[in-house]
Amino acid sequence: MEKIVAGFLSSPTVLVAIFFGGSVLLLFYILKLFKIEHDEQHQNEPVSGPKRDPVAKSKKKPTWNRSDKPQNFTNPWLLKTLKSHTGQVLNIDYSASGKYLASCAEDRAVILWDSKDLTQKDVKNLRVNVEFDHPTFVKWSPDSKAFIIQKYNENAIEVYKIEKKKDGWLGHATKALTFPKAHETDVIGMGIASNGKYIMSCSNKTDLVIWDLKGQILAQTDTYLMTTTCAKISPCGKFVVASGFAPDARVWEVIFSKTGEFQEIKRVFDLTGHSSGVYDVAFDADSSHMATVSKDGTWKVFDTKIEYKKGEDPRLKITGKYYHVGNYSLIGLSPNAEVVAIACGNSLAFYSTLTGHHDYTIDNIYAGRITSLLFDAMGKYVLTTGDKYIRVFHNVTGYRCTIQTSKEKLKSHQTSATKERLEKIINECETFLQTIENN
Structure with missing residues (x-):
């Protein structure tokens, strides 16, 4: 039995496999040590910003960049x-x-x-x-x-x-x-x-x-x-x-x-x-x-x-x-x-x-x-x-919805006064939307 084991271990293929396996284990060990050191460094870094979110303090919020510099924001709406x-x-x-x-x-x-x-x-x-x-x-x-x-x-x-x-x-x-x-x-x-x-x-x-x-x-x-x-x-x-x-x-x-x-x-x-x-x-x-x-x-x-x-x-x-x-x-x-x-x-x-x-x-x-x-x-x-x-x-979407609902009402039978009022609403909303689109 000992001769069989000795012969097996002396095989070139087996020796290569053992060497390769040992190298992989050594590499994993080195990477693990590097990760532990990296994590410890980040744990010791100071945390910036408020400790608690005053709006909904029990929940973890998405991290949005905050700046004290004035923000130049423009939008047609x-x-x-x-x-x-x-x-x-x-x-x-x-x-x-x-x-x-x-x-x-x-x-x-x-x-x-x-x-x-x-x-x-x-x-x-x-x-x-x-x-x-x-x-x-x-x-x-x-x-x-x-x-x-x-x-x-x-x-x-x-x-x-x-x-x-x-x-x-x-x-x-x-x-x-x-x-x-x-x-x-x-x-x-x-x-x-x-x-x-x-x-x-x-x-x-x-x-x-x-x-x-x-x-x-x-x-x-x-x-x-x-x-x-x-x-x-x-x-x-x-x-x-x-x-x-x-x-x-x-x-x-x-x-x-x-x-x-x-x-x-x-x-x-x-x-x-x-x-x-x-x-x-x-x-x-x-x-x-x-x-x-x-x-x-x-x-x-x-x-x-x-x-x-x-x-x-x-x-x-x-x-x-x-x-x-x-x-x-x-x-x-x-x-x-x-x-x-x-x-x-x-x-x-x-x-x-x-x-x-x-x-x-x-x-x-x-x-x-x-x-x-x-x-x-x-x-x-x-x-x-x-x-x-x-x-x-x-609320530009609101103007668009008003136009839609007014047009739907015009499809049904309406008094002349109601029809005139609905048409006026549509015209006013469309005029407003044009001013927004032109901005």
Whole structure:
């Protein structure tokens, strides 16, 4: 037996194989040592930028290059860029009257803008400083006499009352109340109901809180979403919607008695149909339509004017695909529910809900990502925030949809007055589109 083994090992072929195998093992060992040294070097490198993302701090975001240098951005759809913040703008909100716009940023300030006429060259504004902290959300009270913010470090809601001057413009803003801390993790949604009956806040975990206006907790509920990415109050003030890790958005009704006393928050229906987590939710003007955007690369618009108390579910009106990059997207729905706008990274894409087709994309709006998205009350403009700026865009897709719906109405029998009005609308929209195309 020993002779057989010795003969086998003395074979030239075997010796070559052993030598080659040993060389390969040595090479793998050297490469492994190099990788360990390379990884240790990168672990010891300093990490630049903020430690936490103040917009949605629980999620890993796509890394967009940020720069403090002014960005020269132009686009035919751009109406105006509002510049007064010195830090990244995080959130915006229109007052119920549409006269004022509020914005908040990492520069520890809320700025209140005169938004009656955004076409004017200079837009008047009032700066309100926030002590020792910066706000991540800002919302107007229904009467426009106050606004509320969500403070980043304190993780609490704060109320500011506004005095008006004799000329009607906004005067001094004074801190009136700070709510007790209710969330242990970062808040991803905060709002005040249009009926003025309650305030909502929700963390990136599963705790959603309903408050009265004096900072007392009325109710707490679990979203059962594992991770919550969005929580909003519907424009009618009746519903609270939350979405996150699950492939559906969940809708609760906040119920009050006829005398105005809080009764309960009750789960009433879901927005279903996605195959992956829902990033964001949006509403039309009267809450009769809700829109969702998902990690699965699709958006959906639902008809939510339903008899949910009788068990009726929302009806899917239309769905479409969007170009998905990174780990988060925002969605906006025009007041008449005819246009969907989706912000992904630093791009803004427009879609028609009449056809589901993509209409136009505006790229590289900011050096960093878009942090919030909002239609004005009339649907004429779409506002975005990012870097240190608020950019106001014409809703050109909305004009195109108006032409399409008006032409469809003309095909049916109409009175002469209605026909004349529709033709006038078409002419006005076509004239506007020509001015945009000529820019």
